[in-house]
Amino acid sequence: xxxxxxxxxxxxxxxxxxxxxxxxxxxxxxxxxxxxxxxxxxxxxxxxxxxxxxxxxxxxxxxxxxxxxxxxxxxxxxxxxxxxxxxxxxxxxxxxxxxxxxxxxxxxxxxxxxxxxxxxxxxxxxxxxxxxxxxxxxxxxxxxxxxxxxxxxxxxxxxxxxxxxxxxxxxxxxxxxxxxxxxxxxxxxxxxxxxxxxxxxxxxxxxxxxxxxxxxxxxxxxxxxxxxxxxxxxxxxxxxxxxxxxxxxxxxxxxxxxxxxxxxxxxxxxxxxxxxxxxxxxxxxxxxxxxxxxxxxxxxxxxxxxxxxxxxxxxxxxxxxxxxxxxxxxxxxxxxxxxxxxxxxxxxxxxxxxxxxxxxxxxxxxxxxxxxxxxxxxxxxxxxxxx
Ligand code: SAH
Numbered sequence: 001x002x003x004x005x006x007x008x009x010x011x012x013x014x015x016x017x018x019x020x021x022x023x024x025x026x027x028x029x030x031x032x033x034x035x036x037x038x039x040x041x042x043x044x045x046x047x048x049x050x051x052x053x054x055x056x057x058x059x060x061x062x063x064x065x066x067x068x069x070x071x072x073x074x075x076x077x078x079x080x081x082x083x084x085x086x087x088x089x090x091x092x093x094x095x096x097x098x099x100x101x102x103x104x105x106x107x108x109x110x111x112x113x114x115x116x117x118x119x120x121x122x123x124x125x126x127x128x129x130x131x132x133x134x135x136x137x138x139x140x141x142x143x144x145x146x147x148x149x150x151x152x153x154x155x156x157x158x159x160x161x162x163x164x165x166x167x168x169x170x171x172x173x174x175x176x177x178x179x180x181x182x183x184x185x186x187x188x189x190x191x192x193x194x195x196x197x198x199x200x201x202x203x204x205x206x207x208x209x210x211x212x213x214x215x216x217x218x219x220x221x222x223x224x225x226x227x228x229x230x231x232x233x234x235x236x237x238x239x240x241x242x243x244x245x246x247x248x249x250x251x252x253x254x255x256x257x258x259x260x261x262x263x264x265x266x267x268x269x270x271x272x273x274x275x276x277x278x279x280x281x282x283x284x285x286x287x288x289x290x291x292x293x294x295x296x297x298x299x300x301x302x303x304x305x306x307x308x309x310x311x312x313x314x315x316x317x318x319x320x321x322x323x324x325x326x327x328x329x330x331x332x333x334x335x336x337x338x339x340x341x342x343x344x345x346x347x348x349x350x351x352x353x354x355x356x357x358x359x360x361x362x363x364x365x366x367x368x369x370x371x372x373x374x375x376x377x378x379x380x381x382x383x384x385x386x387x
Contacts, residue, residue, distance in 0.1 A: 010372075012090045017082030019095065019372035026056050030368055033376040037366045040348040045361040045380065051225050056371035060218045061201075063093070063100035063133045064185065067108070067118040075118055077108045077131070085121060085183075095372055099169065100133040103144055106166045107131050114159045119149045121181070127153065129178060130185050134210060137220050138202035141171040145212045146193075147185060151177045153193075160194050171195045174212050186213055198275070203227065204255045206283050214272040215248045222369045226379060227255055229365050230313060230338050233381035236260050240310040243302075243334075245295040245325070250276030250288070252313050252340070257285045260311070265290040266298045296325040303332040313338045320346025323353055330357035330384075337382040342369075344378055351380065358385050 013022035021029045030052045038047045053059065065077040068087035078089040093101055107128075111118065117126035130147035144163065146153075153175055160173045172195030178187030190197070190212065198211040203220060204227055210216045217223040230252060234240075236259035244253030247265035249272050257263045265288060267273050273292040280288045291298050295316070312334050314321060320343065329337060337359060341347035344366075351361050359382040369377040 010094050012078075012088060012093075015081050015088040016079055016090055018079065020374050021372045026052070026371060029371065033366060033368060033374075036374075037344050037364060037376060037378055040344045041351070041364055044348060044351050044355070045364050047364045047366065050366040050368055050376070051222070051229075052368050053219075053222055053371050056368075057094055058096065058098050059221060059371065060096045060100075061135045061137055061216075061220055062218050063096040063104055064130065065090070065104045065108075066130050066185075067111075067128050069118060069120070075108055075111055077104055097135050097137075099142065099167070100135050103133045103142060103163070103167050103170070104131050106163060107144075107146075110159065110162055114155050114162070116155070116159065124149070124181075132176075132185065132212065134199060134212070134216075136199045136201040136210070139200055140169055141199040142167065142169045143195075143199045143210070143212065144170055144173045145176050145186070146173065147176045147178050147187070149177075149179050151175075151189065151191070156193055164194070171199060172197055176212060200282075203251060204231075206251070206254050207279070208249050208251060208254075209275050209278050209282065210249060211271055211275055214269065214275045217251070217369070219369045222367055222377075223251075226340065226367045226369065226377060227252060229367070230340060230379050231255060231259065233338050233362075233365075233379065234259070234311050234313070234336065236311070241308060243299070243309045243312045245299065245312060245314040245321075246316045247276060247290070248272050248315070250279045250290060252315060253288055253290075254279060254283055254285050256311075256313065257288045261287065263288045264302070264307070264309075266295050267292060268294055296322045296328065299325050299328040299332075303328050308332055309334050311336045311338065313340065315340040316346075318343040318346065320350050326350060326353045326357060330354075330359070333384070335384050339380045339382065341378050341380070342375065344376060347378055347380070351382070354382055359383065360385050 076089040119126040119129040132145040134143045173193040175191045177189040240260040244265040253263040253265040
């Protein structure tokens with residue numbers, strides 16, 4: 001089944017639009033990504049060969065499905081067709097973990113016998129909107145998030161029990177309530193229906209708690225390669241003060257804490273901050289502090305307080321960083337910056353700003369975190385030019 005599907009490629013890709021490189025040999029995908037980064041960073045720095053994935057299938061530790069009914073009234077689970085609110089049924093995605101996909105299929109199969117209605121966006125009638133499944137590859141734990149339109153969920157305990165009977169690896173089930181007419185999948189309110197409400201994964205020897213709403217890298221195999229490269233580029237000697245900006249659940253900062261004196265992590269999302277604080281205790285990383293707030297604002301405050309950093313890791317979202325952040329980094333005399341980017345366009349823009357502030361980028365290292373899609377991750381080390 002697995003081989004067959006891999007060879008056939010994805011039959012839903014045209015409508016789904018999630019993987020724009022479906023049908024293209026993997027080597028060619030990597031060549032295009034290499035060229036994209038090289039073109040965007042032309043005149044800025046050299047680009048090393050992309051770190052490709054050995055087995056570029058079923059790599060995502062997360063699956064998401066929106067639930068709806070087709071014209072005949074049959075329940076379907078899939079994704080929104082690009083740019084629309086039309087649901088395209090997808091069964092057996094070739095990039096998502098197969099167990100995660102199987103859980104979604106089981107939810108779909110069980111719904112009628114529990115008389116759980118799927119939500120209708122037009123009429124506002126029905127309960128189940130989305131299902132999100134996250135998996136820890138290291139611990140083989142599964143988290144299921146059932147997104148419902150209202151907090152009232154009849155027969156929830158029986159439903160969860162039936163789901164766990166089919167998938168004993170499910171360690172937690174969370175109900176997330178999203179009653180709003182919005183394109184955001186998750187709402188603010190959550191009830192834990194089973195287990196602890198989070199799963200734990202292991203990366204580079206550290207254990208990370210991941211809750212439903214926190215950002216966590218989706219490709220753990222390539223993430224370890226990326227983080228190892230980032231640590232190598234930092235060239236730690238042991239006494240450094242380190243900033244981990246845009247730290248998420250604290251992954252990069254915690255791993256770095258093993259090699260340096262102290263780490264400060266900064267993250268905007270309060271749920272991710274909670275996870276980061278928990279992860280600090282869980283890993284007994286006493287030399288790590290975490291602040292909640294906007295990276296630029298916190299950086300300015302820290303600089304004003306006289307806090308100095310030797311190394312700054314920054315891993316901003318697709319929109320990149322800001323001139324304020326980069327200026328504050330430069331003004332406080334940071335010697336080395338390790339920039340991890342999921343968008344080479346904003347990376348190129350920010351590297352130009354760093355250039356004006358007296359930083360010189362060394363080589364860029366592209367990493368293929370998202371095979372079959374056009375997304376590419378890049379890590380670059382910058383050094384402050386000697387004056
Ligand atoms: N370094 C982490 C997370 C990177 S994703 C990891 O490797 O897993 C980017 C993170 O930046 C997200 O957790 C997001 O919530 C956070 N973020 C977005 N805008 C921010 C801002 N203005 N200030 C601080 N953090 C921000």
